[in-house]
Amino acid sequence: MEWHNWSGSVSAQPRTIARPRNESELRAAILATPRVRVRGAGHSFMPLCETDGTLIDMSDYDAPIEIAADRASAWVPAGWSLARLTETLWKEGVSLINQGDVNPQSLAGATATGTHGTGKDLGSLSTQVIAFELMLADGSLVVCDAEHHPDLFQAQRLSLGLFGVATRIRINVLPAYYLEERVEARPLGEMAERWQELAAATRHFEFFVFPYADTVIFKSLHPIAGEDEMPHSTDIDERPFRVACELGRKANFLIPPLQRLMMRLSSKPSRRVGPAWQIFPGERTIRFEEMEYELPRADGIPTLLEAIGYIRRKKLPVAFPFEFRLVAGDDIWMSPFNRGVGSSISFHQYARMPWRALFAEIEPVLRGANGRPHWAKRHTLGPDQVHALYPKTGDFLKVRAEVDPAGKFVNADLARLFGIERK
Incomplete structure (x- = not known):
């Protein structure tokens, strides 16, 4: 039996896939094999769920709300x-x-x-x-x-x-609560200058930018009364984009004009209102790979512009837009945001294009800006880098050794990432 993640780049051959419905079935699944991992929807781009033991699916587990x-x-x-x-x-x-x-x-x-x-x-x-x-x-x-x-x-x-x-x-x-979503095109230069002002005016701020276009798609969400609720629909029509990705894959020289065309086609402002659970997510049907780095907030825009400039100078083929978001700081031991407020930059590449080469080119730019990768997105950290970036790594691994001394929940990639010796 074989398992694949959403993008198709990670696979595993677990001995069995267990779908426990209650506590006793879950206990039996955990104790059945020396190696156990749990799968979700497969939206991790790193091999976090990879195992040759038992892969547990908890979607049918009976737990009350x-x-x-x-x-x-x-x-x-x-x-x-x-x-x-x-x-x-x-x-x-x-x-x-x-x-x-x-x-x-x-x-x-x-x-x-x-x-x-x-x-x-x-x-x-x-x-x-x-x-x-x-x-x-x-x-x-x-x-x-x-x-x-x-x-x-x-x-x-x-x-x-x-x-x-x-x-x-x-x-x-x-x-x-209800959310109002507004989407509009803005010049990249304006966004680079006014992002703090725009972010202060709305609860949820983000924008998307193609590396070969000088326009961004600015998306804001804000709580609102629901009286003028509009029917929920996908946030974008992905069919023209799918065609553009395939054309760019087959003829890289078409990527810059295609991205400028996509921005012109997306320039009309839009608005919708609906329940928060419907407005937050959008549909993603085109497969991609992703690398995301979290940076100190003030370094986000300069680093994004540096990465875009690097891509343009090297003429790297990139079919997908990048995403810029803001996240508050926290005190979680292994959180990329535990040093203070942050900026988040997601670098996407069409799954049918050479994404490894792109990420290998861009990752040094992000590390040089004191960036930390999202744990579930593509990165090349090893144990030395993890310990250097996260002072609480020792405490984290001490707790792991106490509750799972045999390393039942440690797969090969996590052993490599943290320098854990599997028994």
Whole structure:
């Protein structure tokens, strides 16, 4: 049996795929083989789920949703997709504080990798979590939070799946709210000068830019009353873009004029309003590979412009736009944002084009700007770099050794990344 991630670049041949529905079935799956990993939606571009042992799918696990009496938090199933979870929470009258722009990922996978949306004052999904229920390597079920097993909780907040299988997560929520989305084209030069002003005027700020175009697509989201709710639809029509990607792949010299054409076709402003769970995500049907680096906030725009300039000088073939977002700082041990407020730059490449070569060219620019990679996106960190970037790595690995001394949840890539000797 074979498993592939969303983009098709990561595969695994697990001995078995388990779909536990309850605690006893999960315990049996964990204890059945020496090696265990958990899969979500496969939206990680790094081989985090790769295993030759048991691959666990938690999407059918029976865990109740419990909304707190003050309606400020909720216990929810860890294995549910964000799509299923956010729709269900809406029916209960609450919404997540923030989320990213795609929603097939499982909540557990999103928090384990530090997945985030955008907003100058808003942190990653991991910052919204206040407790975990998880099953450890020995089959025991524990609940951890800031008071109970605090070191395990701190490590589990961004865990890469190294400590156990999350069954339920307690996460902060807000009363259900609507969002207004506005999308418009702006000159890249204007965005580079006014990004702080524009970000201050909306709750969620981001923009997309093709490296060979001088126009960006600026997208803002802001809470709004829902009286003028508009039908939900995908945020972009990807059919012309798919054609442009294929043309650029076959004839690289067409990429710059195609990107300028795509910007002209996307220049008409748009607006829609709807429930937050519908407006946050967009549909992504064209496969791509991604490398994302998080930088100190003030360094984000200069680094993006440096990367674009480098690509243009080297005439590197890039079919996809890049994405620029803002994320609040946090205190999570292994979070890229634990040194303060950050900028996030996502570099995408069409999956049918040479993405490894592109990322190899760009990554030194990002590291030179004191960047830290998103754990689930393409990067080439090794244990020396991890320890240098994250002072709490030693504490993180100490907790891992305490709860999983045999390395049941350590796959080959994580062993390489952290310098863990597998038994």
